[in-house]
Amino acid sequence: xxxxxxxxxxxxxxxxxxxxxxxxxxxxxxxxxxxxxxxxxxxxxxxxxxxxxxxxxxxxxxxxxxxxxxxxxxxxxxxxxxxxxxxxxxxxxxxxxxxxxxxxxxxxxxxxxxxxxxxxxxxxxxxxxxxxxxxxxxxxxxxxxxxxxxxxxxxxxxxxxxxxxxxxxxxxxxxxxxxxxxxxxxxxxxxxxxxxxxxxxxxxxxxxxxxxxxxxxxxxxxxxxxxxxxxxxxxxxxxxxxxxxxxxxxxxxxxxxxxxxxxxxxxxxxxxxxxxxxxxxxxxxxxxxxxxxxxxxxxxxxxxxxxxxxxxx
Numbered sequence: 083x084x085x086x087x088x089x090x091x092x093x094x095x096x097x098x099x100x101x102x103x104x105x106x107x108x109x110x111x112x113x114x115x116x117x118x119x120x121x122x123x124x125x126x127x128x129x130x131x132x133x134x135x136x137x138x139x140x141x142x143x144x145x146x147x148x149x150x151x152x153x154x155x156x157x158x159x160x161x162x163x164x165x166x167x168x169x170x171x172x173x174x175x176x177x178x179x180x181x182x183x184x185x186x187x188x189x190x191x192x193x194x195x196x197x198x199x200x201x202x203x204x205x206x207x208x209x210x211x212x213x214x215x216x217x218x219x220x221x222x223x224x225x226x227x228x229x230x231x232x233x234x235x236x237x238x239x240x241x242x243x244x245x246x247x248x249x250x251x252x253x254x255x256x257x258x259x260x261x262x263x264x265x266x267x268x269x270x271x272x273x274x275x276x277x278x279x280x281x282x283x284x285x286x287x288x289x290x291x292x293x294x295x296x297x298x299x300x301x302x303x304x305x306x307x308x309x310x311x312x313x314x315x316x317x318x319x320x321x322x323x324x325x326x327x328x329x330x331x332x333x334x335x336x337x338x339x340x341x342x343x344x345x346x347x348x349x350x351x352x353x354x355x356x357x358x359x360x361x362x363x364x365x366x367x368x369x370x371x372x373x374x375x376x377x378x379x380x381x382x383x384x385x386x387x388x389x390x391x392x393x394x395x
Contacts, residue, residue, distance in 0.1 A: 112232050115148045115157045116274070116341040118312030119332035121165035121193065122175040130373050131315070132334045134165050136366045140333050141178050143361040144340050149183045151342060155228050156184055158236075160312035160330060161191025161276025167201045169209065176213040185216040187226075190240050191276040191312065197245050203238075223255055225262050231347055233266040235259065239277035239290060249277025249290045249313070256292070260299045263307075270347050271307045278311035282318030282329035282386075283379055300325050306352040306393040308345070317382035319356060319389050326354060326391055329382075336370035337381050338363065351394045358387040 120141055123134035133140065148154055164171040172194075179186055188210070195201050203222045210217050222238035237259065239249035251259070263271060277290045279297065290296070300307055308326040315332035317339070331339040337360055344355040360367065371377050381387065 111344055111346040112155055112229055113153050113344045114155050116160060116310050116330050116343060117144055117157060117333055118160040118330035119162045119315055119334060120159065121162055121334040122171065123165040124171060124174050133366055133370050134334060136363065137334050138178065139363060140338055140361050140366065143363055144333055145178065145181050147359055154184050157182055157186040158274050158310065159186065159188040160274050160310055161189050162193040162312065163188060163191065165193055167194060167196035167199060169201055172206065172209050176209065179213055186214060187217060187236060189236050189274050189276050190222055190238050192240050192247055195242065197242060223258065231269055233269040233271045235262050235271060235273045237273065237275035239275045247288045250292050251296055256295055256299065263299065263303050267303060267305055269305060270345060270352050271305065273307065273309045275311060276313050278313060278329055279309050280320055280327040282314050282316040282382065285314060288313060308354060316380045317358060317386045319386050319391065321391055324393050326393060328356060331358065331380060335380060336367065336374045336377050338367045338370055351392050354391045356389050
């Protein structure tokens with residue numbers, strides 16, 4: 083009887099410890115890939131900072147690496163999936179995405195649609211949906227829950243009433259963002275967009291014109307918020323209080339890299355493990371570096387490539 087009693091006590095203690103650990107850890111970890119500025123192009127020419135002729139190979143290499151990584155929940159493209167805003171370019175890009183083993187999503191970039199042209203957001207989204215059954219959204223900005231305790235918000239930062247590389251969120255979308263955050267106060271919020279809220283480096287002709295309004299909304303909330311950005315082709319990681327800004331390098335330009343992010347949510351803190359993953363096409367990367375006037379601007383510092391960031395609750 084004493085043996086049975088001891089076993090019963092051991093089981094109860096183990097259960098209590100397990101429940102305590104669950105309470106401390108909160109939700110499970112979430113892993114995802116951020117791929118930005120693919121600038122997919124069917125032509126055979128490169129530029130001084132974009133290896134567009136090699137873009138299909140670079141994309142396939144990144145997809146292969148992602149597929150070989152365990153426990154990836156989803157892939158997010160943060161804009162400029164294609165280099166030229168034509169249907170034939172998007173139609174050539176999309177078959178490559180069928181190789182991705184997990185759901186994928188995207189935020190619009192300024193190269194993705196054409197001002198005054200045929201490839202508008204509606205046509206673009208219809209084409210994407212033919213290849214991506216997870217993409218069922220009817221607006222250019224949207225949200226979803228990848229797993230309990232996490233909220234993904236995708237913003238449309240593109241100005242479409244004129245030709246410009248600047249971005250804007252706009253009043254309608256700002257109200258929607260505020261409402262989404264208000265309904266997610268207990269979640270870790272992951273925000274994706276093309277034009278950065280916080281610049282990785284100074285570029286007045288590329289910045290988000292209403293970034294201050296976005297930051298004013300962020301300031302109303304105290305839960306962990308991480309913003310994943312593209313557009314500048316540069317790697318940078320900046321923490322401002324409970325908000326983390328992660329700028330992703332370009333896949334098509336030096337250092338020809340993407341991001342792998344693992345988020346672990348504890349009761350009193352959230353840890354973001356951010357890794358930079360270079361593509362395996364080293365000859366392409368070497369040429370891309372030679373064609374880039376200031377490669378360090380795009381790579382950032384060591385702390386901008388790989389980092390473990392803790393946001394306390």
